[in-house]
Amino acid sequence: MTQGFDTLQIHAGTAPDPATGARQVPIYQTTAYVFRDADHAAALFDLREVGYIYSRLTNPTVSALANRIAALEGGAGAVCVSSGHAAQIMALFPLMGPGLNIVASTRLYGGTITQFSQTIRRFGWSAKFVDFDDTAALEAAIDGNTRAVFCESISNPGGYVTDLPEVARIADAAGVPLIVDNTLASPYLCRPIEHGATLVVHSTTKYLTGNGTVTGGVIVDSGKFDWSASDKFPSLSAPEPAYHGLKFHEALGPMAFTFHSIAVGLRDLGMTMNPQGAHYTLMGIETLSLRMEKHVANARAVADWLERDPRVDYVTYAGLPSSPWHERAERLCPKGAGALFTFAVKGGYDPCVKFVDALKLFSHVANLGDTRSLVIHSASTTHRQLTPEQQEKAGAGPGVVRLSIGIEDPADLIADLDQALATACG
Template structure:
């Protein structure tokens, strides 16, 4: 082996350059917005090869688009995957991740600490496909293993859980998934690949709502599924969509034909083709711009979150703060080990005044914005039990860390002292 092998690029370089090249037609350095639907084929033979999956290229923007393709490669590179599929939203990414794996009667084992919309999607919506979700405590790997049955097709968790900021021990859950012969799907939205690399810890697939930290400014909807390329889809008969002949492509077997890229090609050729959950070129362009400053923003997000959490923890008006970056957190040691760059910037605060104090605090902020989003450069606040987690039962709300006495904070990149002053005056209003 030559000693002159190129050194691997660092994260800061990859977040700017991965997947991108100067535009061959114009020399434009920034990735253009290819705002078009179709692409001219060289000839009939070229068109047939593309439609037969014998050649990679652009056919129709529901399937592939040059701007979106750059975003897919960039996120896959940052996550350490072999490929990625961009979708119109994070919720679309979750369904697209399950689509090649599931059949009617199948189930997934799911962490019970999840974003409220995900809980609703998994506990209610997927029933219409004949799928089922089993909710368990991911802090107890034995329960995760026990819940896996013959019809279990995946295990799903969040790296840093929304809204409570709990951190999942991904290596332990990945070990369970490996023993059970099923893929582990990790929602890495709240952590981003800067704080957490689930694939390096054994995850098969990683999903994001790119709407959040990857975009960073609350201006572009999107989602993505990253394929690790490490799962053996042909090791059993559990995943026929990937291992068995596909009728729509004259008996082609995705895993046999595409190897590590089987899931990625299936997601584009079948998932996007038939479900149409496509990300727009404009949103892909805006997300690419956001990713260019991801590491810089995440460092500031985390530093601000730690400072605010420590201040809130010592405030007599606060009952508790759920943030794994605090030494008092039961997740502190885990976070230091699994998330060495920080425990994120999302956490909850329980107020001694209960529900009424929470509502008054939300209404009393001036810099924080009352918004149903997270991962913005701006600091955001919301009362999860009455909004994002409203559809859940009281028991589910408490399990998810979204009880009625709790507000969720998404800490932005403003001046930390200004944010503290804003929370201080809002708490004064809430407890007056």
């Protein structure tokens, strides 16, 4: 029987502990697991049997979280890792090699742009950045060495909504997977796999956990991509020497990417999520739908008030009817356009900084997706490493403030914004 989202966010991927009957998922605070005998150990190491070996690879608490998120995203499997940035590297790891590239949206979190434009070059990989609304440019950017297309469902910081079905069509025609960062939408607002995504990544630090306590990341595999359709993905289609010539896709089908990420990715890269962090995130997910409904309602109220304020140049929230992305948001995110957006303070950089410093209820932090409302000046922080041109393309210009709207009383949030704007603009 197909269960609803509200049921899955509480029950998916877990059952009462068979040893104790514990209803909540226990924190399995252990590094290793006892084998039944030598044959059992050999079977586990050969991937002939599924089980627990060592917590760098798998852990029951972390596995419960992975299974729950996979269910919420409609994926075949998932792998939890130590952070959102780790999830991005882990998503690319089975696909890439020296001389290969990805095609990425210009509208990405500043740290992701830095990771793709600078850090991955140390692996011999490269990235091409394209405006994904320019479909001709996107198609032209994909070449024989492209191994993935990458975007965010709702972009950080501007709240831009990507046309996922169109981007998926282009990626599919080129025979490469579409990877979608769904952090800002969460699976409650958008399920990218339903729109053609191959892989979905999250920083679980944000809305999935929702309480600003632990970092984490996850990669969800749709299980729908044919890794053996070409010779582009030998890690998944060709014999793996470390496992006696096992061909992951041939042997494991829809679970090939997930098992490779555990058996090779976590084994060798070690970007492991700890069980305590997984436990916090499991507890957070239990209220995801309730929180997202409140986040969205508050964001709509705050964005509407800001748009009508004469001290504000513009607001980027896709939930506003005036947004160029409004129709797309209603089509792809019918429950709401998220709760993160930017606005420009009239006067530019100086009033913008004064505004941030004058806020009292909003917390000035480098995070988002918390129950608390958060603010940051992206150009001087999260997008500081980018050039002015890159900042503008990413929607993080010098006079722009990023808001992550929490679940407080919206009247209190508006009052705080009002007094800060009065301080900043006179």
